[in-house]
Amino acid sequence: MPKTPPDLRRPGVSRRGFLQGSSVVAGSLGIAAGAAQAQDSMPSAEARTITMNVNGKVRSLSVEPRTTLVEALRDTLGMTGTKIGCNQGQCGACTVLLNGMRVNSCLTLAVMAEGAEVVTVEGLADPNGDLHPMQAAFAENDAFQCGYCTPGQIMSAIACIDEGHAGDEAEIREYMSGNLCRCGAYPNIVAAIVQVRDSQQG
């Protein structure tokens, strides 16, 4: 059974469709001058300790309710493999797997990951150093240039196959459209995913 995150189960969902649903976070096209400059900040509140399993290790950390998962990973745990490209749920650079499903970790509060299993790009390679097949395929197919979107692309690509959304190239393109690549590596990203999909089927 392919695992499908609830928000991807709707047919025809795309980055742009998805964004309409998250315009509160994305920041509306400002009408009031002050609002356009605001950072959509949240008030502080007392920190609490949460526990989550990150890349197979149980981690306890102290976070405020407003702390996002990506900031907990990067700033609290010092795991900087996961990148921030917008902090607004628009680019997919921060994609991680949360209980096996891909999420934008900048749109996910750390407290929502309490007790959850989180997999980041740092958790993919075998401890002996062997790359995950998707990592190897990205390297071989030159599926990046600057590499900044790459951790998110790779997490998303793994989920794309797991969900059963890698049937043909058109489907891959559609289900990888939540991950922007400004360098324009898209054709090579699709080639990498096709290669991994085929080797898994073979």
Add this chain to the structure above:
Amino acid sequence: MAQTINTEVTRTDARRKVTGTATYAADETPSGMLHGALVCSAIAVGQVTAIDTSAAESEPGVVAVFTHETLPDYKTVKGFYAGGPGSSSFWPMEGTDIRYAGQPVAYVVAETAAAARRGADLVNVTYQEADGSIHMDPEDSFVVGAGEDSEGMVLTKGDLQAGLDEAAQTVDMTFTTPFQHHNPMEMFSATAEWRGDRLTVWMPSQSVRTLRHGIAGAYGLPETSVRVISPFVGGAFGSKAGITPYAMLTIAAAKGVGAPVRLIVTRPQMYTVATFRPESRQQFRLGADAQGRLTAFEHVEIAQTPQFGEIVNPGTHITRAMYACPNIHTEQRLARSDTNSGGFMRAPNEMQTFFGLESAMDELAWKLGMDPVELRRVNDTMTHPTEDVPFSSRSLMESYDAVSNSFGWDQRGREIGSMTDGDWLVGYGCATATYPTNILASNARVRAQGTGNAYVELAAHDVGTGTYTIMAQIAAARLGLPVEAVDVVMGEADLPVAPISGGSTTAASAGSAVHDACVKIAQQLATQISGMSEGPLSGVDPSRITLDDGTLRGPDGQSQSVMEALQMIPEGEIEVVGTFRHPALTDQLIKATFSGGYGTAGPVTPEFAMFAFGAEMVEVRIHKYTHEIRVPRIHSAFAAGTWLNRKTAHSQLMGGMIWGISSALHEVTETDKPRSRFLNANIAEYLVPVNADIREVRVEMLEEQDDYVNPLGVKGIGEIGIVGTAAAIGNAIYHATGKRLTALPMTISDVLST
């Protein structure tokens, strides 16, 4: 020995990039680091009348709130276009002046990023607002410089009017291109740490030496007291070259709080605190005789510039290099509006201007009843049309012939609207691409060890361009090593001088310095081993020993591998600094580069004009009823001298073409005219292609030899991919629909409108 140049080599940094261990600037966290956040102006023009920081200051976690009145020891530098290292020549927070929307007005430092953001939102700024305009008025433009000057901002050759009068057909067209923002995926950031009067800055950069030179100069520090570190850059495209106000604010804030501070500029703020592609108007008048030969060529470019400073990216210098014509007139003009400084964004002189030129050429071909490829052929020239020097190499028509073949240009219907597929109107379009070969001085240090290793060190940058890999390839090829045996260290200002990564120059200029270092190693080695009592080259005149990729060869067929020879000398290794000083580089230009500037020679030298060329062809499909525009196929062929790495070069050219599709169909920074500001300042409403927008992209890389440009024969390829794309798409839309679109981006509503 496997071939290492002109072959497909997987990036040497690929493993780091796919495992999340490549460290970008914001991944560094000095101990005790605090977080910065900018408060940016809500008005475009006017004055700050008051800033109330009390709420922000009492917010938990907030450490300090700095304003123009309280930020200590804040320094500024001169703008890039005025010959300095800065991204702008107007510096915010020096006083109460507001010159553009989104200008920094306060700086918050806090214990966490969330607290800094909260603090920024709690700063209450009161303004007195004045009228402004974010758009230029092209009717109110001025010529750059003094007119017919040495820089060629206005150039006249022959008699334009006579050329128009004698033409069998003429076109007179005006095109517009919008504001665009680079939007690299990596957000702008700066982390500053002071230890006494020693400063370390981590910042994604296209020029670590520009940063260090400028920052050290501003603070009156010796350059040795300032470190600038930028090993990986998450895309730049021109946005990360200069010293930005947010960097200097962070450096001052770190001093102010006595702790390291990291600022990550928010995506919306990225639209206002750094540079962008200025909007432009491109006016063309062309005339041709019945055979298609150009009799008149006029290009007037009017580009936006801020109220302060003159941002000149002279596109007319590139368009007039394109086609033979006896009567040419070009003018480079500017018009002012209320923005921050624009700058250079991927193909800054070429993207806008070639949309105009190549669309106008297509229109001329239709008027003449000629195949547009043939129109380019009859006007092709091996001599620069206005400079009277030959091109060092020019494979334009070879590019057209190659791409015609791969694309199937001969299948193109002769008439407008003659190709359909079900409900889709199909159109084919083509356009020329070119990019100047700019030349900069560079050094590089290479240490070759007889154990089978080499180290390459230089202050160049890999902004996604594959620089780590190609530098390793060059050293590996020359020294006879596998690519993996070469370690490359870059992205630090302390390393040997290498130029700004801009203008598609790094591979050619910095790569040539690596090449030179390897040649020097061979020369030194030849001297040492020829003086030894034993060995195959013992006693041979060292001046007659040559380096042949990994092997030292004597005049009579004696030879020894570089690695074996290194093992014979007592040191077992040789370290040298290689240099690249093209004869066209004057002392002044070399000095500019060595003091952190952009001392570029070319593309025209007294001997040659140096450009890379290419041709692009696209298939466009337009839905009969919805008028949706799709690009199912885009093919290209480029000739740019030696290909170092066919894998990374392919990615760069493909990425450029995708940027071209983006410029053609997606990208525009919309404006809020009444409030004089950018509107869609985020990466969802500023459209760039997503994966589903991109279909077949094919790139052919032609062989071309050019011994003049540099010892490697390399021209730059970082930017040429974008150059012809928008026109090719517009020309295909015309072929499909008979609608000539003259404004970027081209949208459904443009196709719908009559």
